[in-house]
Amino acid sequence: MLITCPYCGPRDVIEFTYQGDGNRERPEPASQNFEAWNAYVYDRLNPAGDHNEIWQHSGGCRSHLRVVRNTLTHEISSVAFARGDHGPRRKMEGKS
Amino acid sequence: MSPRRIETGNRIDRLKTIRFTFDGAAYTGHAGDTLASALLANGVTLFGRSFKYHRPRGLLSAGVEEPNALVTVLRGDVREPNIAATMVEIHDGLVAISQNRFPSLSWDINAVNQLGGKILSAGFYYKTFMGPVIGPFKGTRFWMFCEHFIRRAAGLGRAGSAADPARYERMNAFCDVLVVGSGPAGLMAAKAAADQGARVILAELDPRFGGSANWSDETIDGLPSADWARRAVKQLEGHDNVRLLPRTTVWGYYDNNTLAALERVSDHKENPGKGEPLHRYWAIRAGSVVLATGAFERPLVFPGNDRPGVMLAHAAERYANEFGVLPGDKVALFTNNDSAYRSALALKKAGAQIVAIADVRPELSGDVRKLAEETEAEILTGHAVIATEGGRALTGLKLQRFDMANGGLTGDARSIHADCLLMSGGWSPTIHLASQAGARAEWSPARQAFLPPQPTQKWIGAGAFTGSFSTAEAIAEGRAAGLAAAGGSSTPTALPSVEAAPGDPDPAPVFEIRAKGKSFVDFQHDVTAEDVRLAHREGFVSVEHLKRYTTLGMATDQGKSSNVPGLSIMAEALGKPIPEVGTTRFRPPFAPVSIGSLAAERFGDLKPERLTPMHDWHVDNGATMYSAGLWYRPMIYGLSGETIEQAYVREARATRETAGIVDVSTLGKIAIQGPDAAEFLDRVYTNMFSTLAVGKARYGLMLREDGFAFDDGTTWRLGEQDFLMTTTTANAGKVMQHLEYFLDVIWPELKVHVTSVTDQWAGAAIGGPKARQILAASVTGTAVDNVTLPFMGIVRGEISGVPVMICRLSFSGEMAFEVYCGAGYGTHVWETLVAAGKPFGLVTYGLEALGTMRIEKGHVTGAEIDGRTTARDLHLDWMLSKKKPFIGSAMMDREGLVSSDRLELVGLMALDNRPLNGGAHIVEELDEANPHGSIGHITACCYSPALGKHIALALVKGGKARHGTRAHVSDPLRNRFGPVEIVSNHFYDPDGSRMHG
């Protein structure tokens, strides 16, 4: 699997570290909404199809990337810096 | 000349004689020969013994699909078992031996297994050895008795135990177009893609490019097909953008058009070139792939079809035309399709007498009849072979009239003398790679074969792979595929003309002749047609179950020749058409792959060693080094005659009485800088850092998002926007990643930079009653008195000319200082401190003494912050700020995390004065015979010189509430039981008066 890092170009997957489901929404730090915290910490989408994921280019520039990867084919349809899209996350429902 | 060598043979070089041995006997062959062709030329017919019945077996094929002729090649002490003799190129000094025979290939004691055929049928192992013991000869206990003998009798070659001195290597390659297979289709595809300027890789598993052109003896573009192939390869060699990989088997088709290939670089050479690997593993990333992998000819299933001398028809053609070897003088053929007539003619041209051609079909087309007449053979349409005769070689066969409509045999059996029987059950496209790449194959009733599925990845098929079996089609499809793969458009062009024997590609749908005797479907695993039917009778209706029960197609050849005949027999038993029975999906590898090539250079201990700047000093000064993660740290600095315990007790005692120094360079160090650095630390740590004054340090605790404790350490405020965080040695990388994640993904608005500086600083902790005096004697440029350097204060100065940072903090519980300097000066500063300390009685101490003193103080480390403990469990709740949210603050108060029966940190003192063990359980009531009722476990233990007792830290249910009570350690694995007292984890100097001085 190759991931095209916006800084470094196409690199082998061994240079990257998976950092989890990119659909999670972190509540505001002071939030007391326990349901929301629980969802953020424990709930993961498990789609058979396109999945929105965070990967870190840990063996390269160390940027965090938002990667859309098809869990059936490992096809990667988009890679972008995760840094740019702070705020409520764009929800992406996996095809199942 | 060898008895079977003839004048033809375009692959061998008759001027070069090669000497090799097989089973100890010396043979000669020619350059270009395979072990199979060379032995065949020497009149060898017996190549191996079969898997289960130890039946004599000869060559079935001439290529990678060979199921019978498996040999072991010896390279010195190294054994490489289970290699098809058809794939071994001979070289001077080659040593090969046969397998699965005892004591010798000709006289094999286990051949009596043939008599027990009924017993060794499908499911023999399951029926005989599984389940309860009923009577003396059944069940698992019986298996345990028999296993040794069965494992020795059944099976393939024996693996060696000698280390393989050969070199293997791995290559990554990128190309626009990968062409797999170099028959006419592959050659045309490679050329067409190369002409478009594409970067092309052409992989061919044989040593020579050309595929069927090397043996089909057709005419292409006015040239003999083999010459045409030579010319095409020459043209490709002239392209800078083409990489030609002979001897390269593409064995795996993975996601994103990544393919795996094995190049056999030098195992065909007596002396490999300098630095040349034996095998090279290629990971090829291809823009698109042209699959031109051809087709495999199928055997027919009839009694005695495994006798040496019974061979696939095209294989005989290959031996004659490529290798100049005639597999027999009197040749008979048995077929269900037209292609065998071309093979018959080729053998006739090569000098064999074709005695008869039996065809299951009642009649032949006019064109094929003409071909048949040219062979001068007796043509027996509507006939089938019902038996073969001979022992280690074929002597004859029996025929009977055969009715294709109902499979019935009629009339008298007739005997024919022949020393070679060629069979053809039609052709199966080699769709393995396409199947690996994704979709299921599609059954073609006309071709009686599985054709490649619609591509799910970027590949295009061409030639026999697609079911187009003629060379003219291969040439047209190959060119079109090459163009398309390279992104070019097809322009009309004159394609090379082909003159070939006529023939219909569709066989008759007959795979099995049902007559008395063993008819083999899977030659390598000894699976007969009757085994398949038996499995069906016993209820195995799914093809996947059938495969596992009979082991059909599960040998090293993965059923390359047995797949379709096996399915057809299954389908017939089920009364269903083949497509409804389905096929199993092919999985990598297409052909066996050497484990060495997969490991390539990555063997031995691959862990990097992390050494502190003072490493050499420790080793030179008697330290016993200990590996902690990737780091090497001094465990003790033992004096001669000292045990480990004596050494650490001495080191710890001396530190508490005078002073000790320890290397702490391994602590994780992260520079945290920027306008929002303090705010960031407030969010990351459970306690406040924004209130920390410049020039002071603070102990901090981090939680995970789920509220459990994560890591601890001190962070030093070096400037308004400049912090130096220290982490535990083990968690340095994880903490760094944690910080980066939050800065990059969660809080990108914070203006903070984090930089790992672990390797930039050398650190030494010097502690004990004399530590300050020693420091004062070594440091210039600053005072180190209580006013200038209070507890948790930081000063900068110099130690023998080297700038240092000193922070007064303590892990040992004594008055202590951490001295940091640039890593390159680490040893210099260390030596200065050690020298300055000498008059004061300073000792160097290692991890054992460090651990002892921390247990005495009740400090936590990774043994207690084990991912399951909370701040409260560790009595660190005083660090949980109520003034701000922090990572983990929302989750740490969950019900289960605050309940009163959680495991809490306590201290233990052994009441029987015996050492305690890490991991031992704590129980209220001791029951040595039936240990149970654990209320916790020991996380760390030592002999405490300060207390004169064996003590431990433990996580115990209820924790503090049990202080002052008795319990027991229960450690049945190490047989250590005994009473302990549960106490506070702060054993030593609980009010900290010693470190505050």
Ligand SMILES: [Zn+2]
């Ligand atoms: Zn990068």
